[in-house]
Amino acid sequence: MGITEFSREDVIFADEDVLRDSYQxxxxxxxxxxxxxxxxxxKPVIRGKQPRNLFVYGQTGVGKSLSTNMILDQLLTDQEQYDDLDLRVVSLVCKTLTSSYQVAVRLVNEFRDPGNKLSHRGYAPGAVYEFLWEELNQLENTHVLFVLDEIDSIGTDDDLLYELPRANDNGNVTGPKIGVIGISNDFTFRDNLSARVKDSLAEEELHFPPYDANQLRRILRQRAEDAFLDDVLTDDVIPLCAAFAGQESGSARHALKLLYKAGDLARERGEPPVTEDDVRQASELIEQGRVRDELESLPTQSHITLYAVWALAEEGLTPAKRSKIYERYTEAAQEIGADVKTDRTIHDRLSQLNLKGFLDVEERNEGLRGGSYYQYELDVQSDMVKQVLAAESRTADLFE
Ligand SMILES: Nc1ncnc2c1ncn2[C@@H]1O[C@H](COP(=O)(O)OP(=O)(O)OP(=O)(O)O)[C@@H](O)[C@H]1O
Ligand SMILES: [Mg+2]
Structure with missing residues (x-):
């Protein structure tokens, strides 16, 4: 067919951006x-009082970030009618920040001019907090609300979540009244917050439950109205997207992604309507994408272990015993100059790959003499394993 013309013509979407995650x-x-x-x-903020610190949690895609943004927009607007209020909101998505220190540096820099920013290394942690208090004490604002989204990425290093909510009480900040909103989708993080952080940050807790299929249906209808041209969706499309997402995740993000992908498939076909089949196909593609992302994010040693199982499968030798896999693993690791780990470590890797759903394991019993042993085989498409491993810089050479 060759290259076709890029054209603006769209038989499905009126405005596809409405289905994107970033759309508000x-x-x-x-x-x-x-x-x-x-x-x-x-509410205390509007009354000029000390904000309550708040911990917001719930699974992914349930509207935590969206609600937060909308409420704070409203609060910023509503405070304007009061002359004695001057609120500042500092929002930070902490996704890539893995310690209290890194978050604190970013917060200091929120207040500093481009020429005067802290670099990311080389200060004692206490010094960074001091810088932050200094910045805050210089402000003329009456209130500063910190929104720390995806705060779970700081893990157990949660000192800041104690220090910041306590900044007024401990006398570190005497200017503006400080409030902190922490947001997380990681339930382990919530359960493992240290007692002192629970006391200070999680003064109030707010849980966002997953959506059920009915709720998702209404959310999708609302978006679909602006996103799609008239009459391009068959009746089953939205209920089916809502049912899939409701069952699997309860996530509005997931439901929106399904609807978007289904529409995209119909558009590629060049012909409305979007059908139930498009939704099923979209669901499969999204699932494959998820599996691929997870495969990609595995550490190198797991990649090599997976390679060993893949190579045995190519030769029709799976399910395979651990000793066979270990042999193949050793060859592969040596070939690419990676550390050769012990049999025990590879056993752990195999168990993890099984837990994540990439490998199937079965127990074989050889009667009284032989005892029992485990056999492993791939539980994902071998093509996908090959594609992922061939694209990883460490394992690519194995496919030369
Ligand atoms: N009640 C809702 N009405 C309309 N759209 C919604 C609703 N809830 C969520 N969404 C949409 O779903 C997507 C995910 O929502 P949001 O980003 O708020 O999730 P989250 O809870 O912050 O998830 P994560 O933990 O992954 O950050 C966004 O595109 C958002 O617009
Ligand atoms: Mg979010």
Whole structure:
């Protein structure tokens, strides 16, 4: 067919951006209780009082970030009518920041001019907090609200989550009243917060439950109205997207992604309507994408271990015993100049790969004499394993 013309013609979407994650809808539906609780926690700000610190948690895609952004927009607007209020909101997505120190440096830099920023290394942790208090004490604002989204990425190094909410109480900040909102989708992180952080940050806790299929249906309808041209969706499309996402994740992000992908498939076909089949196919593609992302993010030693199982499978030698896999693993690791780990370590890797759903394991019993042993085989498409490993810099040479 060769190259076709790039054209603006679209037979499916009126505005596909409406389905993107970054799009902010005008109203938030299906979250009235959570919004009310959220607003309640922030009310002291409007009264000029000390904000309550708040910990917001719930699984991925349930509207935590969206609700937060919308509520803070509203708060910033509403405070303007009071002359004695001057709120500043500092929002930080902590995704790539893995310690309290890194977050603190970023916060200091929020207040500093381009020429005067802290570099990311080389200060004692205490010094960075001092810089932050200094910046805060210089502000003329009456309130500063810190929104720390995806805060779980700092792991157990949660000192900042004690220091910052306590900044007024401990006398470190005497200017503006400080409030902290921490947001997380990691339930282990919540359970493992140290007692002192629970006391200071999680003064109030707000849980966002997953959406059920009915809620997802309404959320999708609202978006679909602006996203799609009239009459391009068959009746089953939205209910099916909602049912899939409701069952698997309860995530609005997941549901939106399905609907978007289904629409995209119909557009590629060049012909409306979007059908139930498009949704099923979209669901498969998204699942494959998820598996691929997870495969890619495995550490090198797991990649080599997986390679060993893949290579045995290519030769029809799976399911294979651990000793066979270890042999093949050793050859491969030597070939690419990687450390050769012990049999025990590779056993752990195999168990992890099994837990993550990449390998199947079965127990074989050889009767009284032989005892029992485990056999492993791939539980993902071998093509995908090959593609991922051939694209990784460490393992690519194995495919030359
Ligand atoms: N009630 C809702 N109404 C409309 N859209 C929603 C609603 N809840 C979530 N969404 C949409 O779903 C997507 C995910 O929402 P959001 O980013 O708020 O999730 P989150 O809870 O912060 O997830 P994560 O933990 O992964 O950060 C966004 O595109 C958002 O616009
Ligand atoms: Mg979020």
């Amino acid at each position: 809808p005008d109203d938030l539906i299906e979250r009235d209780d959570e919004l009310a609780a959220y607003q309640h926690a922030l």
